[in-house]
Amino acid sequence: MKALKYSRQRESIEAFLKTRCDHPTADVIYNNIRLEYPNISLGTVYRNLSLLAGLGRINIVNCGDGVEHFDSDTTPHYHFKCKQCGRILDVRLTPSCQLNELASEALGCSVTGHLLVFEGICKECSTKAPADVHHVDTL
Amino acid sequence: MKALKYSRQRESIEAFLKTRCDHPTADVIYNNIRLEYPNISLGTVYRNLSLLAGLGRINIVNCGDGVEHFDSDTTPHYHFKCKQCGRILDVRLTPSCQLNELASEALGCSVTGHLLVFEGICKECSTKAPADVHHVDTL
DNA sequence: TGACAAAATAGTAATCGTTACTATTATTAT
DNA sequence: ATAATAATAGTAACGATTACTATTTTGTCA
Secondary structure: OOOOOOHHHHHHHHHHOOOOEEEEEEEHHHHHHHOOOOOOOHHHHHHHHHHHHHHHOOOOEOOOOOOEEEEEOOOOEEEEEOOOOOOOOOOOOOOOOHHHHHHHHOOOOOOEEEEEEEEOOOOHHOOOOHHHHOOHHHO | OOOOOOOOHOOOOOOOOOOOOOOOEEEHHHHHHHOOOOOHHHHHHHHHHHHHHHHHOOOEEEOHHHOOOEEOOOOEEEEEEEEOOOOOOOOOOOOOOHHHHHHHHHHOOEEEEEEEEEEOHHHHHHHHHHHHHHHHHHH
16 A cells, blocks of 8 residues: 655666666666666665566566576566576577476476576677686676 | 595485485574584585585585575486475476577577476475465475 | 655665684594 | 594674665655
């Protein structure tokens, strides 16, 4: 029952996320928003990200690296994590119910969903020199 | 080049893990080993778990909940996480290369592996009363 | 307009899972 | 047995995230 009020910071966070297709972490978002709002706090970034996720406007992506990534694309799709640069990319495959059915048979209970994250070396990294490995800021 | 030396604690940790099929967390392992070794430290548990994983004797399982789970079964297989009791169960399906190939086509780069975690309600929970939801100690 | 209520903020402290450090103890080769 | 070194318990540090609080911003309504 709490009415939502506008905030520039929230708008800026959502707008920034729309410009990125690599599923940045809260910290990366924080550092980018700080260019426009130098004293935004990390807590504000986290609070707005989970608020937006609660509204269904963004998704929280867990890819098994123990850190939350954020995605402005809320249509169902899989992800790919580059082992070299760490970026998360979208995989445009339609999530399959067959997988759930297979698992359901194997387990003998109802399987309602699954998390699928691919890994390998992305196009950029496979053409780049190995020296470029540590571009951590793009995580 | 460091020679491995025997330790009772390590043996106990590995033996305990073999008795469990629900992929316990370090904390659950710690609390169970403490019954036998009351002043084992959590650090010792973590150190031995990663040592054993390095030796290929156990596996570290990441199922997207941000906590490490440990598995004494090192043969390739998928996992299932019960949304109610939180337990991780094995899914006896042979990991598929077809999935990697599909993703590889969609992305246009080499895909070498994937993480697949199913979710739903396990057999036990679907027959249990909803009051039994919070058996956190089995995580 | 302006004043009030509610929501959002910045800044900071707290929490949780995990890793690192250090002085002591246990294991193993000689 | 002794000496070398790995492993330990205990504790501190860490990084990601959440919680708290006093202040600021937003929206409503007279």
